[in-house]
Amino acid sequence: MSAAAPARPANAPAQRGHGPMGSMGMPGEKSVNFRGSSRRLLHVLRPERAWLGVIVVLGVASVALVVTGPWLLGRATDVIFDGVLGRQLPAGVSQAQAVEGLRAQGQDQLADLVSGTGAVPGVGIDFAALRGILVLVLVVYVGSFLFGWLQARLTTGVVQRTVYTMREEVEAKLSRLPLSYFDRQQRGEVLSRVTNDIDNVGQTMQQTLSQLITSVLTVVGVLVMMFWISPLLALVALVTVPVSVVVTAQIAKRSKPQFVAQWAATGRLNAHIEEMYTGHALVKVFGRQREAVETFRVQNDELYDASFKAQFISGTIMPAMGFLANLNYVIVAVVGGLRVASGAISLGDVQAFIQYSRQFTQPLTQIASMVNLLQSGVASAERVFELLDAQEQSPDPAVPAQVPAPVRGRVAFEDVSFRYDDETPLIEHLSLVAEPGQTIAIVGPTGAGKTTLVNLLMRFYEVGSGRITLDGVDTATLTRDDLRSQIGMVLQDTWLFGGTIAANITYGADDVTPEQMVAAAEATHVDRFVRTLPDGYETVIDDEGGNVSAGEKQLLTIARAFLADPAILVLDEATSSVDTRTEVLVQQAMGVLRAGRTSFVIAHRLSTIRDADVILVMEHGSIVEQGNHADLLEAGGAYARLYASQFAAAVASAD
Template sequence: MPAEKSMDFRGSGKRLLGVLRPERVRVSVVLALAVASVALVVLGPKILGTATDIIFEGVIGRQLPAGISKAEAIAGARAEGQDTFADLLGGMDVVPGAGVDFDRLGRILLLVLAIYIGSFLFGWLQGRFTAGIVQRTTFRLRADVESKLSRLPLSYFDKQRRGEVLSRVTNDIDNIAQTMQQTLSQLITAVLTVVGVLVMMFVISPLLALVALVTVPASVVITVAIAKRSQPQFVGQWSWTGKLNAHIEEMYTGHELVKVFGRQKQAIATFHEQNAELYDASFKAQFISGVIQPAMGFLANLNYVIVAVIGGLRVASGTMTLGDVQAFIQYSRQFTQPITQIASMMNLLQSGVASAERVFELLDAQEQSPDPVPAAVLASPVRGRVAFEDVGFRYTADRPLIDGLSLVAEPGQTVAIVGPTGAGKTTLVNLLMRFYEVDAGRITLDGVDVALTTRDALRSKIGMVLQDTWLFGGTIAENIAYGVDGATREEIVAAAQATHVDRFVRTLPDGYETVLADEGSNVSAGEKQLLTIARAFLADPAILVLDEATSSVDTRTEVLVQHAMAALRAGRTSFVIAHRLSTIRDADVILVMERGAIVEQGTHDSLIAAGGAYAALYASQFALAATQTD
């Protein structure tokens, strides 16, 4: 099912209103402008009814003999057996023989024009204030979400699909903004209009007002019944929107692999399946909620017929004037119209609250532990002694990965970490960077527990080159200088030359000003890796982390990069994660990990001589290469 459970509409709606709290003064202004605008609109029909009475009384008065009084005209009509006409005259302020009082009529029409102009101006100001309120609120909400994303631990993103997170940050917030824009102004106006019109209806005719109110309970029952059925569909609509966006993002990002492995049909089938679910949920949500408006229209027309018939009879009996009936019919239309608007806005409101709940779920996600206050200060300059002291860690409570691990990397040493997939090599680096927090033990940098420092202070001392390269849409120079504010062109070029980036950059038409396309798709995978190495080189970190940093470069370039890395590692503590053992033969210490534990450590020669796990891994790697060559 699109939605396994019904969302907390009331709680999420209250919280969404709470987002408007900083704008409460401006909301009060909007409310005052809405009251003024609606009050003027509500006065209009009553005054226009007076104009109708003036015209009608003038027409009837011209048909009566001049020089007689109203009472004589009524008595004459009754004498002729025209009791209905006599009753009609009794309810009118008619002057026999007089025509339409155009002077009075003109003054009333000018008053009505002034009222509607004033209502327009108040409404315009209300819309202007509302737009500002909504945009500022959305601005703060986006800022809160962006700030929240920076405080979420890496584990959150490991468990969430990127497209789903992007959908909440973009689509759902946009939907919230649209909902607030349309409901904040229209809903206030509609509610005030209902109240104002209801008051005027009772002033004109309590009987007709009670007749008109008969349809209100029916409207409420219909709206509530339809809303209960449509709400789960709106939850499903936005849930499937997020899933579909996640699928599209994954398929677009990995479109080359999708084609290589021939998974186009499966990807298209998954797309059609999720698109069909989204269509089904959206269709049901829109169709079910869309029934509200025609249902309200039917009740409005039924109400109009009842008011027109009863009002006509009361005019004929002289208990109401024609102008009052006309005004009441207008009021009955104005009464049902905002109720219909409120009902039709329920689908938009439900959709907006459903999106708000998804955003609130993100905002309520468990954050990484806060930095300590006061925080420990790392020595300057950092020497680079890293010690893991009886460290324990597990991704899930029932599956320990690292238990009782201890190691020391002295300043300037290159520590290589090898082992099979899933041994915990990258986890070790993630713990050092505090992407994850240790469950037991501690990690120190120059004797300072890294958990007692701020994450920014710690990570500013560490440079990282990952197997998965990341480049943003900007020039090559900007990408190289990403980690150094105010880097000069000379420093950028020097870093590029040291890492052999300069040789291919100068072959490009725009050189260092070449703009990289989305994720650097206009350069090769090896060139992207070289750019990330140059970025780390320019940052000049005290500690260097290389996670298969040369996996995407060719053999000749790898030799050149190894020389660059040797220069980069000089005087720095370096952690090198490698699968190709030939790249770490000159490491000061080689750690062999299996199932989260260090099973061997030493230099390349000592480990080969020991004939243990490393020697077996080394032999199997080169034996495989020899077999493939044969």
């Protein structure tokens, strides 16, 4: 199928943000279901559980080596301290004799200190033992670095594959969502979920996954070493842990709603920016720059306030934890010093314990600071999950019907009823038949249901009751792809993507030769202006089609539809952007190309559909008149009044 992006029907619920100065309504915010969303985010990682197991093993190895380091350095400190102390004791006596001598001299405190060391009287520092310990420490820290580096490398792969899969799921989900979903959502809001929020989830996992595993393992490993060295000092060091937990929980509780507000405000601001960018010309034409800037300022202020509060509140975790860590350090140093003086513990053990206390509070501080990232990441994940959980269009039949071969193009609406809103009737019990090769023109005032008929035919919306058949086959029993592959569609709102003119023309057709493309371009009068361009059909246009005129864009979409060679053509005010001379040429081309095809033409300019086989006049979702141009004018009914009003307007304009 060759089609521009479907336009919102006039009777559909109003879209927010699909046009310049669209609705700036702010969606309601709800608290993050942190536990449920976190559990679901972990479920997303399940395909990577084998690699996660390897990451955990590497983390255990890295942490085990890191935890061993302070203890080995403590042994090095003991070697140095014992050597210094031993040189100060008289040579030729044992340690016990030296201690007894010190007590006899009334130096009981020094005697207690010596008794708690491995000092040998008269013997200095054992540099061979010291060298061996330092070499071992170097090996331990190098090994820890290598294990940590490999862990980080694997974590990056896990996170990127997970985010890649998430993007694929979101892309697939967007293709399964009904048109009504996009009618209710701001385009910028959807884009923010697909881009910003997924990126934020990836950054959160990247920065927390490996670090969280390492931090938890470090806490466990350090705790074991602390109790092994001194249970008393370990209990002293743990005094600040409950306080840290309470402080972190209180800060997180206050920062969580701010992160929700931050990402909701980001989505609203992106939606507004996208609207203002795509409709900047219209904003200037109607003099709404100040309003647009003011709306931007208000929403930017909201984002600033939410971001400032979220970052400031969560940012207090680090200084609070730092204060508690320093308090813990002072307590451990004082108690440890007293224990060394009493000979109950060696100086190296105290040094190692102080390092362990730092290592113990550091991962706790890191875990606490990760709450900042996790709150932000889970808030974004929930927004992505909301998109993934949105109600999808009804699935295609499990055993779809076969498309008639060949497709003749007989379309029948049989007692069709449809409502966008259950409380507001639109189309009620409508029946019509389009015979193969006929051109059916649909006219009527805005909101009459003209575009709705086309949306029902394309199955952008599902009928409420009745059915639509293609060559006698209920379209609901066909897959959407099979149905839409038989329909070429050109809308009033043109859609082009960034690429060459040739790529845009051949977008809806497969295995097209250059000759076929040029033939279609010539038939729709595209070739005449393409030949004037420096690069011809290889001219690159941007995704807004800004370097071609509105009429030329419309001609390109018409050429795209014709090249697809569909059995059914849908033209929704397809010549509205074409100048009068080109319109005549396009009408002639369409007359030739419509031969043998069933065509539905939605038109406001009645002069463009005089040659239609059947003209349907719709009002309030019902067909009030049908016939050809001459018969309807002669009848003097609704069509005649519409035609007369346009003719009178044209005369008044000329006068």
